[in-house]
């Protein structure tokens with residue numbers, strides 16, 4: 120069996136890593152001319168970090184992002200409206216990460232290429 124994945128974004132590439140781990144052959148089709156590390160800073164919640172940890176990517180996440188200890192909402196005078204601990208500091212089994220989307224995509228993309236070879240992603244199609 121071979122799985123065909125449309126889109127080499129965070130979702131498509133992560134799906135490819137899990138299918139590969141399960142022994143299923145994959146081919147990924149990406150409409151862009153190349154996989155580029157684009158985006159803004161995002162927060163990756165612990166349940167998602169737990170899945171990437173299962174894939175052996177926690178060291179790469181630590182190298183590319185920052186473990187988020189606390190979420191704080193403040194008004195324009197700097198007065199705290201709400202705050203709560205996050206990730207491991209909140210007692211969860213996995214950390215939360217503040218990370219640039221492009222760097223996150225880049226580390227998942229590198230894992231796909233290292234584990235499955237560059238030919239697994241076909242760009243400029245779709």
Ligand SMILES: Cc1cc2nc3c(=O)[nH]c(=O)nc-3n(C[C@H](O)[C@H](O)[C@H](O)COP(=O)(O)OP(=O)(O)OC[C@H]3O[C@@H](n4cnc5c(N)ncnc54)[C@H](O)[C@@H]3O)c2cc1C
Nearest residue numbers: 125126127128129130131148149150151161162163244245
């Ligand atoms: C400003 C902003 C802030 C965000 N902040 C957060 C956050 O803090 N935390 C969080 O978890 N999420 C956040 N998100 C959402 C997160 O970025 C998305 O949920 C995530 O990128 C979705 O991954 P994806 O793989 O589904 O889509 P994408 O990463 O968008 O990838 C889709 C890929 O499919 C390709 N494609 C599209 N159509 C086709 C086709 N027909 N054929 C082939 N390829 C195709 C595209 O070129 C693209 O490469 C944010 C999003 C934005 C815009």
